[in-house]
Amino acid sequence: KAGVTQTPRYLIKTRGQQVTLSCSPISGHRSVSWYQQTPGQGLQFLFEYFSETQRNKGNFPGRFSGRQFSNSRSEMNVSTLELGDSALYLCASSRQGENTEAFFGQGTRLTVV
Amino acid sequence: QQQVKQSPQSLIVQKGGISIINCAYENTAFDYFPWYQQFPGKGPALLIAIRPDVSEKKEGRFTISFNKSAKQFSLHIMDSQPGDSATYFCAAYNNNDMRFGAGTRLTVKP
Numbered sequence: 001k002a003g004v005t006q007t008p009r010y011l012i013k014t015r016g017q018q019v020t021l022s023c024s025p026i027s028g029h030r031s032v033s034w035y036q037q038t039p040g041q042g043l044q045f046l047f048e049y050f051s052e053t054q055r056n057k058g059n060f061p062g063r064f065s066g067r068q069f070s071n072s073r074s075e076m077n078v079s080t081l082e083l084g085d086s087a088l089y090l091c092a093s094s095r096q097g098e099n100t101e102a103f104f105g106q107g108t109r110l111t112v113v
Numbered sequence: 114q115q116q117v118k119q120s121p122q123s124l125i126v127q128k129g130g131i132s133i134i135n136c137a138y139e140n141t142a143f144d145y146f147p148w149y150q151q152f153p154g155k156g157p158a159l160l161i162a163i164r165p166d167v168s169e170k171k172e173g174r175f176t177i178s179f180n181k182s183a184k185q186f187s188l189h190i191m192d193s194q195p196g197d198s199a200t201y202f203c204a205a206y207n208n209n210d211m212r213f214g215a216g217t218r219l220t221v222k223p
Contacts, residue, residue: 044213045211048210090157
């Protein structure tokens with residue numbers, strides 16, 4: 001069974017640009033969560049989607065947005081990039097119900113210059 | 114607001130020793146407590162998890178101890194090996210929301 005796939009793996013953008021990251025969950029998983037990982041802040045929760053609906057949102061500015069498609073694939077968008085947005089962005093998928101185990105992708109390393 | 118506090122930030126242990134990482138949480142609504150292991154260049158991978166109705170769970174060399182009244186839980190790695198060198202994250206989950214600790218970088222010296 002294929003794992004969580006995130007594309008692209010690496011990205012370099014300029015301040016002020018916008019970026020879209022993609023996440024394909026494990027087949028059958030309908031919940032997708034996004035996290036920002038930085039050396040100083042650890043893993044910070046961005047948002048979680050289920051059946052194309054955002055169910056939870058972390059404490060990030062409105063420049064960070066996301067969406068989920070009917071096939072459970074998810075995208076995350078960051079507009080007006082700032083240097084501080086440089087981070088590893090991780091996506092995790094999980095089933096619903098009692099099994100709350102989250103499987104992570106390898107992440108997208110975003111560098112803002 | 115950091116809902117899950119993890120310590121220590123870094124830990125160095127000799128091969129064969131016991132590694133202990135501690136976490137404390139604030140929200141009593143959390144009902145699932147996983148530990149993740151992350152190697153450089155990889156995403157976190159689930160190591161072991163516990164629910165608050167048990168006080169201890171053991172899987173091989175890895176044990177979670179859970180103290181519901183103190184709102185604390187810890188990971189014990191017995192007979193630590195150099196291959197265990199990684200960053201470990203505790204987490205707490207409730208209602209489709211997972212919150213992570215800041216991580217502990219474990220180094221096991223041969």
